[in-house]
Amino acid sequence: MDLRGIGEWFESRLQLGSLYRTTAGHPIPRNSASWWYVFGSATLVCFVLQIVTGICLALVYVPSADEAWTSLEFLNYQQSLGWFLRAVHFWGSNVMVALMTVHMIQVFLMGAHKYPRELTWVIGCVLFIATIGMAFTGQVMRFDQDAYWGLGIGVAIMARIPIVGTALVDLILAGPIIGAETLSRFFTLHVFVVPGLIIAFVTVHLRLVLKRGINEFPVRGKGVVPEEYDEEYAALIEKEGIPFFPDGVDKDIVFSAAVIVAILFCAAIFGPAGPNGEPDPTLIDTVPRPDFYFLSLFAVLALLPPQIETFVLVYVMPVAILLLFLIPFIAGKGAKHPADRPIAVLGVVLICTTISTLAWLGISSPWSPHMDAWSGEPTPVAYVEERSPLELQGAVLIQARQCRNCHALGGRGGQRGPALDDVATRLTADQLTRQILQGGGNMPAYGKHLSPDETTALVAFLRTMRPIGVPGAR
Ligand code: HEC
Known part of the structure; x- marks a missing residue:
């Protein structure tokens, strides 16, 4: 049997040819092979990188409250290249959150959430929340001062949810306080539950991308009319469709490679994060800082007057998240090009400014404990x-x-x-x-x-x- 024969033997069983035609080889509009459209694939590449580095870390990390901190110190200082692995995982997570955010903004600005891709957007929102969940649970894995405080504040928010709050905290912490069992819970979430969810939802997300096609590059003055869209899109693909692989993938490859290089570079130059200080609630002269994506939330917590804090956290935030999900149902038709949608653009600018201002306030820290009364000061x-x-x-x-x-x-x-x-x-x-x-x-x-x-x-x-x-x- 020659090589070709072997190939055919496998092909007649695996039928990869048709798989290729319906997946990697599916046609996309020529103009959507654009530099604007590279962020989604790069986010996926980051996720794969996180899985690979995460598995390697799990080989050494000990998910127990007594030993987690020590095992991270071991990785940092004794395991060869352990520090680099931790650093890549840390920087990978930061970059993944950043890219996912950019991807979402780009999708919104280009009107890609409109008919017929509403469900793709909704699943994307689920992925967004799950990824933030990964970031949060990952921060707890460090089980150091920052982790302890971040978690303390996270559950404090949760405890304020009416009726079920306390039960939820019990469920998350495996008890009323952050203790030995807490870390096992978070390890399970970080390593099995949330990644499993992400993989499942990414699959659906990608299937939708394949089935409903990639958004054509928006044209000024042209909007989505659901009754006509499917036909128009089919005609566009007919006229100037190119297969995603190999013709439309070059920019994705270049960008993803640049992202990986950037992650490795940051990891090598800046190293891993922490662990800084064993968790100890009695030591508050460390200035705990959450990872950057939570800084704005921290600032909100610190700046809001206590009376409305609970209201904002328990009611306003969920409503905001719900609105995010509902965007394609509120504005699922009409203009796609950002120049035709001033309100949408203004909204994005406003939200971005608010979040970065808050994050900045979170860094410049009006909320950390006042240190004018030093610990030594005796009781009056x-x-x-x-x-x-x-x-x-x-x-x-x-x-x-x-x-x-x-x-x-x-x-x-x-x-x-x-x-x-x-x-x-x-x-x-x-x-x-x-x-x-x-x-x-x-x-x-x-x-x-x-x-x-x-x-x-x-x-x-x-x-x-x-x-x-x-x-x-x-
Ligand atoms: C990092 C800052 C911080 C430290 C350290 C701290 N607390 Fe608190 N404490 C708070 C905050 C913030 C509140 C308000 C909680 C709320 O709004 O539910 C609070 C609330 C309290 C309350 C309830 C007060 C009231 O009027 O409702 C008591 C009692 C208390 N703390 C005692 C202590 C004791 C005792 C210690 C030392 C062992 C301590 N705290 C250390 C931040 C701190």
């Missing part, structure tokens, strides 16, 4: 007079655990949390205990870092924090 004398030994021990703990970096006493201290001078008028002993053990609302949970006796002492002391003659909260 007025608050320790005539206190019992147990209460005095609590006063010492307030000092030793640096609570005043965020809480003022006698007008001195951080502003991140409420002043504690009259906290006993607001909270009962149970509520105080819960706040200290579980944290929440931007306060870290101290559950793992205080012994039961210490908690009792703290609560006993805080229960004395009320003006003379005013009864404690009941």
Whole structure:
């Protein structure tokens, strides 16, 4: 049997020829083989890179709260090229989120979400959220200070969802506080659940791209009329269609290769992220920073007055996300060219400006704990007079655990949390205990870092924090 015969033997069984004609070889409009259309494929290439580097990392990483941090240090300093692998995975994730965002903006500006590609957009939105989910769960994998704080704030947001909030937090954290089991949950999400979802949805996304065709390059003054579109598109493909592979793929290849080179370059020059500091809620003099895609959310949390924070997070954000999904159903017809859609362009500019301004505020940090009250500052004398030994021990703990970096006493201290001078008028002993053990609302949970006796002492002391003659909260 000659080579050709062998080829035919396989072909008659696998039938790759027809697979090729309906997939890689499917015709696309000549004018959509444009530099504008390279971001989607590059995002997919990044995803593949993440899978490959992720599998390699999983060979060494230990998903346990005790050892995660150490295993990352091992990768950084002992495993040969381990640091580079971590760096590629980190930079790959940043670049993937960035490219996906650009892809989405480009699709929107070119009107590619309009008839008949509404479902492609919707699935794209699912992929967007899943990818952000990967970024968030990935940040937790580092299990360092940033991860601990990022997660603390993430679940604090979730806890505010009415009715199901607490149950959700329990489900995510595997308990009321961030503990040993939490990391297993996030590892499973990061390595199995979310990537599985992404692969499934990418498959559907690509099938839709194949079946409904790639958007033709928009033409000024020409809009989508659903009744006529399919015929027009078929005619266009008939007249000037080229097979995606090999004729229309060159720019995608060049761009994706450039992206990979850029990732490897950043990884080599800037190295991996963290892990910075073992997680410890009592050490807040690190300035925790989320990865860049969450900076704007952090800024929102920090800047909004507490009264409307919950409203914005629990109601406005979901509505905004829902609107994103609904775009093709709100504006699924008509003009495609950006020059014919001033409002759409203005919307994109507005959203981009808002998000980058917020991200900038997140970096320049108006929200981090105030450090004008240094941890060493003793509890004011007025608050320790005539206190019992147990209460005095609590006063010492307030000092030793640096609570005043965020809480003022006698007008001195951080502003991140409420002043504690009259906290006993607001909270009962149970509520105080819960706040200290579980944290929440931007306060870290101290559950793992205080012994039961210490908690009792703290609560006993805080229960004395009320003006003379005013009864404690009941
Ligand atoms: C990183 C900053 C930070 C640190 C450190 C911190 N807290 Fe808090 N704390 C907060 C924030 C923010 C809130 C408000 C939570 C909310 O809005 O639900 C808060 C709320 C509280 C409350 C409830 C106050 C009220 O009026 O509702 C108590 C009690 C409390 N913290 C005690 C402590 C104790 C004790 C410590 C030290 C062991 C501590 N905090 C350390 C940020 C911090």
